[in-house]
Amino acid sequence: MVYAIGTDILKIDHIATILNTNPEDPFFQKTFTKKELTLINSRPTPLYSYATRFAGKEAVFKALSIGGNDIRLNEIEILEAENGQPLVTLLGRAKDIAEKKGISQVLISLSYDTDYAIAYATSLV
Numbered sequence: 605m606v607y608a609i610g611t612d613i614l615k616i617d618h619i620a621t622i623l624n625t626n627p628e629d630p631f632f633q634k635t636f637t638k639k640e641l642t643l644i645n646s647r648p649t650p651l652y653s654y655a656t657r658f659a660g661k662e663a664v665f666k667a668l669s670i671g672g673n674d675i676r677l678n679e680i681e682i683l684e685a686e687n688g689q690p691l692v693t694l695l696g697r698a699k700d701i702a703e704k705k706g707i708s709q710v711l712i713s714l715s716y717d718t719d720y721a722i723a724y725a726t727s728l729v
Contacts, residue, residue: 607707607727610666614659614721620651635661635677637695643683655721656714657682663725664692664710670701682712690714692725702727 622629632641635658644653661680668675679698684690692710694702702710706729713724 605729607705607729608667608669609727610663610668610725612659612662612666612723614655614662616651616655616716616719616721619655619658619721623651623654633678637678637681639683640681652716652721656716656723659721659723660690660692660712660714660725663723664694664712664727667710667725667727668698668702668705668707669727674701682714705729 622631632654636644636654640657644650644657647653658677660682661677664680664682665675665677675696675698679694679696681693681695682690683693690712692712694710707727709728711726711728715722
């Protein structure tokens with residue numbers, strides 16, 4: 605059964621500005637897990653993976669129905685299955701909060717076009 609849904613849209617230039625100004629910006633370590641950074645940086649154009657995953661984290665945050673300071677974005681990990689399907693893993697407080705709410709799984713869809721990244725997440729109980 606669906607607990608909640610979340611969606612997010614992001615202008616890719618916001619991530620491009622940070623990436624082009626300072627690729628070592630602490631923003632990346634605070635937002636993405638080490639596994640995500642490895643995956644993203646293995647891509648021919650990492651920018652789009654950064655943008656879609658950032659939008660994805662925001663969509664998951666909304667699908668968990670939690671407040672602004674309840675978790676850190678790097679407690680939401682978005683990797684992928686062998687077929688490329690994005691997979692969400694909740695870590696730390698995000699995992700604890702989801703378990704207390706009875707959320708068993710979060711499904712996610714990520715996409716981008718030239719200027720925008722979009723994500724849609726559904727939490728299931």
